[in-house]
Structure formats: C-alpha cells, structure tokens
Amino acid sequence: MNSDARILVVDDEPVTRECLTSYFETEGFQVFEAETAEQAESVLSEHTIDVVLLDIRLPGKDGLTLTRELRVHTEVGIILVTGRQDEVDRIIGLECGADEYVTKPFNPREILARTKNLVRRVRHCTEAKPTDALPNSFKTFERWKLNLDRRQLVDDQQQTTQLTEGEFQLLSTLMNHAGQIMSREQILEQIRNREWVPSDRTVDVLIGRLRRKLGDDPAQPKTILTVHGAGYLFTPKPAELS
Incomplete structure (x- = not known):
C-alpha cells in the first residue's frame, strides 16, 4: 500500500537515521536520507517527497529554519523530531507550519501511524481535483x-x-x-x-x-x-x- 510513498529522513545522528530508514523500508516506503538541511534541500529539489521526518537540531541550518522555508512554497508533510526538553522549539516549529511532532526517544510504530495519516492528507491535497x-x-x-x-x-x-x-x-x-x-x-x-x-x-x-x-x-x-x-x-x- 505504501510502495509509492516517499519519505525523507533528516537527522545528523547516523543511528537514528539508519533506524528510521530500515523501519520504513520494511513497511514498504521509499526512503531518502539527509544529515543536514542543505542535503535535504538537494533531495527535495530532485524528488517528489510526501513527508519529511525532520530533526530540529541540525548542524548549520536548523530544522526550524528549514520548516519555515519549506512551508512558503510547498505542502510537503513535515513531522518534527524533538527532544523531551525542546518544548519551546516544538511550539516554534508548529508556528512555522510543521504538521506534527514526535519526541525522542520515540516509538517507531507511533511515527509510522502519523506518517501514514499525513501521506494520505498530502496526497489528497496534491492529487485531488475539484x-x-x-x-x-x-x-x-x-x-x-x-x-x-x-x-x-x-x-x-x-x-x-x-x-x-x-x-x-x-x-x-x-x-x-x-x-x-x-x-x-x-x-x-x-x-x-x-x-x-x-x-x-x-x-x-x-x-x-x-x-x-x-x-x-x-x-x-x-x-x-x-x-x-x-x-x-x-x-x-x-x-x-x-
């Protein structure tokens, strides 16, 4: 069912990135990876992505800045991944236009459920006709x-x-x-x-x-x-x- 759904995992921690990538690939998603916001922008310019799983704390341009920039010109789904103590950043992320957030340590099933729901919403917005x-x-x-x-x-x-x-x-x-x-x-x-x-x-x-x-x-x-x-x-x- 998810064979054509594309997600982008953006996290500078290799373990987290590999964990999410492996899990979603097992569930039938096509997964792209990036460890910086700049790499993420490159992937987004070359591929149609349904949902971005985006860590707030990235080296260089952070996840909040990327969220704000993406929301200006795209309706891609954005799920922020935050630390337990990042409440202020989480609120700012929602103000910038993020759709969802999950906190570390996270349950992969929880992220999967949110991602599936968001993919459906994104597809409705981009594919539906009047x-x-x-x-x-x-x-x-x-x-x-x-x-x-x-x-x-x-x-x-x-x-x-x-x-x-x-x-x-x-x-x-x-x-x-x-x-x-x-x-x-x-x-x-x-x-x-x-x-x-x-x-x-x-x-x-x-x-x-x-x-x-x-x-x-x-x-x-x-x-x-x-x-x-x-x-x-x-x-x-x-x-x-x-």
Whole structure:
C-alpha cells in the first residue's frame, strides 16, 4: 500500500537515521536520507517527497529554519523530531507550519501511524481535483467552506487556503463542538496522534494560526472566542454542503 510513498529522513545522528530508514523500508516506503538541511534541500529539489521526518537540531541550518522555508512554497508533510526538553522549539516549529511532532526517544510504530495519516492528507491535497469532491465533503460556516477531502478553506470568492494537518484537526474538532466551550485538554484529547502535557501551548499556537487564516482579529475575535480560564468557543453553526 505504501510502495509509492516517499519519505525523507533528516537527522545528523547516523543511528537514528539508519533506524528510521530500515523501519520504513520494511513497511514498504521509499526512503531518502539527509544529515543536514542543505542535503535535504538537494533531495527535495530532485524528488517528489510526501513527508519529511525532520530533526530540529541540525548542524548549520536548523530544522526550524528549514520548516519555515519549506512551508512558503510547498505542502510537503513535515513531522518534527524533538527532544523531551525542546518544548519551546516544538511550539516554534508548529508556528512555522510543521504538521506534527514526535519526541525522542520515540516509538517507531507511533511515527509510522502519523506518517501514514499525513501521506494520505498530502496526497489528497496534491492529487485531488475539484470534480473529485464527494457529496457531504464540505462543511460551511460564515463565509467559509471547509473541504474535508483536500484540507482546504474556501472563501466566498472561491479563494482557497491550505491548512496543515494540525490546523485541520483543530478546526474540525471546534466545528464538531460548535457552541461548546472546550478546554485545551479536551481539544488535545480530540486531536489524533498528539502528545501533550498540562503546560503544552500547542492549542494556543494552532488557534493563532487558524485565526490568521480566517481573518479573525486576535484582539477581538468573533469566530473563535477565548473564554478566559475555561478554553475556546467556536461561535458559528456549521452545516454540511452536498
């Protein structure tokens, strides 16, 4: 099933790189390797890659800088690999547009599950055509349509805005619980494949990114409200569009 899925493992530790490469090749993926950001850029310029497994701490250009640069011009899936103590870097990585993160020491099965899910999302975005949309594959709110197949927001002028995996999962969760105040913990429990601790700012970061894409003024938001001491409230009433 994964015979044509291509991933790029970027890590300057040979043991980690070899471990991930061997594991994913066994699972049927086509795997490319790089030990620096510069090598990764070379691979990406020559091959179509679905998902990049990217270590944050690299010699020379770091993983955060590469994430930011990639997100400007590509929708390749990005999973950051971080240390347990790298919470600040993890948050910055999400702000830069990474889709997911895993922490070392990691469970290969966990990374495999996240990668498979992300490959499917990337393929939907890059291969789907407007005529491919199935009935009920859209949900609407205010002036927006959310394309559930392609992970895109479409405004009333038919302009599309691509969402990362994290943004898509968060918006879907908020829409499914419209009119309900959801705490950070409740939101994180609904978002698949995310580790969290009580101090985790993942939700806050993703909320900020969603507000920017929705044009929701963070100083006076109307779509996603902050309920101080409680969580967040999605105010529109979504509807399915067939």
